[in-house]
Amino acid sequence: EMTIDSAKSIAGMKWLVDMEGFFISEMESYTAALKNKIDEIESFLQEVQSKREISRRNPEEFVAHPLNAFSLIRRLHEDWTQIELLMLNQPGLENLESIENGLDVAQPTDEDLNDAINGIISLQEFYNLQPSDIAKGLLMGQQYNASLTTLNCMALANACQSYNFDKYALKWYKTAVELYDDDRDGLIYREVFGFSLSDLYKNYTSVLIRKGFRKTAFNLLRDVADLDANLWTLRKDVYEMGKIDVPDPTFTKSTWFDVTGCLRVSHTRKNLSCHYEKHTSDLLRIAPLKVETLSLKPHIVLYHDVIYDSEISKVKNISLPSLKSPLRILHAEDHNLKLAKISEDYHSPLNLRIKDMTGEDVKEDTDFQIDNYGICGFRYYHTDNLESQDQTAELGDRLTSIMFFMNDVAQGGAFVFLHLNLTIWPQKGSALVWRNLDHRMQPNEDLLHASCPVIVGSKWTLTKWLHERPQMFSRPCKKMRKSKSHDQSMKFKALNK
Numbered sequence: 001e002m003t004i005d006s007a008k009s010i011a012g013m014k015w016l017v018d019m020e021g022f023f024i025s026e027m028e029s030y031t032a033a034l035k036n037k038i039d040e041i042e043s044f045l046q047e048v049q050s051k052r053e054i055s056r057r058n059p060e061e062f063v064a065h066p067l068n069a070f071s072l073i074r075r076l077h078e079d080w081t082q083i084e085l086l087m088l089n090q091p092g093l094e095n096l097e098s099i100e101n102g103l104d105v106a107q108p109t110d111e112d113l114n115d116a117i118n119g120i121i122s123l124q125e126f127y128n129l130q131p132s133d134i135a136k137g138l139l140m141g142q143q144y145n146a147s148l149t150t151l152n153c154m155a156l157a158n159a160c161q162s163y164n165f166d167k168y169a170l171k172w173y174k175t176a177v178e179l180y181d182d183d184r185d186g187l188i189y190r191e192v193f194g195f196s197l198s199d200l201y202k203n204y205t206s207v208l209i210r211k212g213f214r215k216t217a218f219n220l221l222r223d224v225a226d227l228d229a230n231l232w233t234l235r236k237d238v239y240e241m242g243k244i245d246v247p248d249p250t251f252t253k254s255t256w257f258d259v260t261g262c263l264r265v266s267h268t269r270k271n272l273s274c275h276y277e278k279h280t281s282d283l284l285r286i287a288p289l290k291v292e293t294l295s296l297k298p299h300i301v302l303y304h305d306v307i308y309d310s311e312i313s314k315v316k317n318i319s320l321p322s323l324k325s326p327l328r329i330l331h332a333e334d335h336n337l338k339l340a341k342i343s344e345d346y347h348s349p350l351n352l353r354i355k356d357m358t359g360e361d362v363k364e365d366t367d368f369q370i371d372n373y374g375i376c377g378f379r380y381y382h383t384d385n386l387e388s389q390d391q392t393a394e395l396g397d398r399l400t401s402i403m404f405f406m407n408d409v410a411q412g413g414a415f416v417f418l419h420l421n422l423t424i425w426p427q428k429g430s431a432l433v434w435r436n437l438d439h440r441m442q443p444n445e446d447l448l449h450a451s452c453p454v455i456v457g458s459k460w461t462l463t464k465w466l467h468e469r470p471q472m473f474s475r476p477c478k479k480m481r482k483s484k485s486h487d488q489s490m491k492f493k494a495l496n497k
């Protein structure tokens with residue numbers, strides 16, 4: 001099984017672990033075959049070496065003995081030929097081939113790596129984290145048993161440099177340098193991974209110098225110049241530039257996004273009211289729904305335990321193979337996430353429950369969207385309203401959003417209504433419901449919302465949008481909506497207010 005865009009879905013990434021597991025077992029066989037070859041050569045070598053002491057001291061006396069002479073001739077004639085063949089033979093070629101094929105078919109691409117890098121950079125940016133903390137697995141006060149190496153940090157630093165995020169680049173280079181241990185890493189980094197310590201310092205000091213931190217650059221190189229001839233040269237160059245700091249503190253603003261909402265996340269929920277809803281249908285009289293009102297104007301409610309575990313696993317299983325990256329152009333808000341569409345029968349228990357929750361007709365809107373987020377995946381501020389060109393005459397705009405959280409997220413991944421100062425933490429089985437159009441059928445920019453970057457965990461949501469037109473008869477007082485085009489610029493106007 002093979003998926004593309006690995007970094008964009010946690011659930012779809014599991015197979016990479018299997019892939020590496022396969023590589024490891026192939027490599028174990030490969031090293032076993034190499035070791036076996038070494039053992040064979042060594043035991044032969046030992047045997048010939050044991051006679052060598054005497055033969056080397058006095059060759060003529062050695063061959064004067066018929067047993068030695070005969071053995072020598074036979075050995076040179078037969079055994080050495082065999083050993084030559086053994087030396088020619090390359091063991092483990094089939095394992096090498098398996099690894100080659102695996103990489104050919106399914107190796108993560110440059111794009112996957114970029115997605116992963118961008119995920120880590122968003123994490124840093126949204127939650128104001130320090131690279132040194134991230135690298136040691138300390139994420140917003142939580143210490144994890146996971147960490148980054150010099151090579152990881154260097155890749156992040158180089159990416160930040162290419163994005164002109166100088167401030168981030170400096171911090172990642174600093175962390176990369178701090179984590180480097182020549183005794184531990186030197187040999188394998190240089191010989192196997194093609195790592196060059198002088199390149200790391202060259203990149204690091206070039207940003208330092210560009211920003212005017214010459215003294216820092218010089219001091220840095222003074223301590224490591226002995227490690228590498230190239231570093232000596234680099235140190236000399238920096239020295240000749242002069243050790244005087246001429247700081248240029250004009251770091252290009254490194255923010256990609258307005259991150260306020262996600263950092264400001266409140267852990268306590270505004271508990272407006274909580275009640276059991278039992279009046280909408282017969283079904284609810286037997287099993288009332290627990291619902292919490294989060295906001296009155298606009299009206300936003302959160303249902304608890306409103307989707308069964310069995311429904312959740314069914315939905316995940318059905319959608320997993322069809323999870324796809326959203327098209328970049330159409331969904332500019334989506335970062336490292338995948339989605340799938342499923343359709344349920346109009347009379348399915350879930351659709352009936354939604355009818356009870358919303359009092360609206362589900363007949364024309366039997367579809368659901370499933371999202372699974374990838375590495376630090378998030379959805380940037382948007383409203384759920386459709387652009388006018390995406391609306392059909394039969395359905396119109398999205399009137400009601402119903403979003404089920406299909407699991408708890410270990411850390412991050414909050415749902416935030418920016419202007420309402422409302423944070424909803426994903427909680428398995430709960431569902432958020434709100435209306436995207438007011439009673440005049442106008443979009444409401446107060447409903448601008450985002451899904452903050454997941455820090456740790458796999459976030460799954462199930463969303464249903466009930467469109468405006470089919471609800472004509474379930475909504476008591478309707479007025480015609482003015483045909484005002486709702487475009488992207490409104491969202492950004494709203495963001496800047």
Ligand SMILES: O=C(O)CCC(=O)C(=O)O
Pocket residue numbers: 371379384414415449450451461463
């Ligand atoms: O997954 C989330 O928390 C937000 C999803 C969302 O806003 C959307 O699908 O429109």
Ligand SMILES: [Fe+2]
Pocket residue numbers: 382383384449
């Ligand atoms: Fe949304």
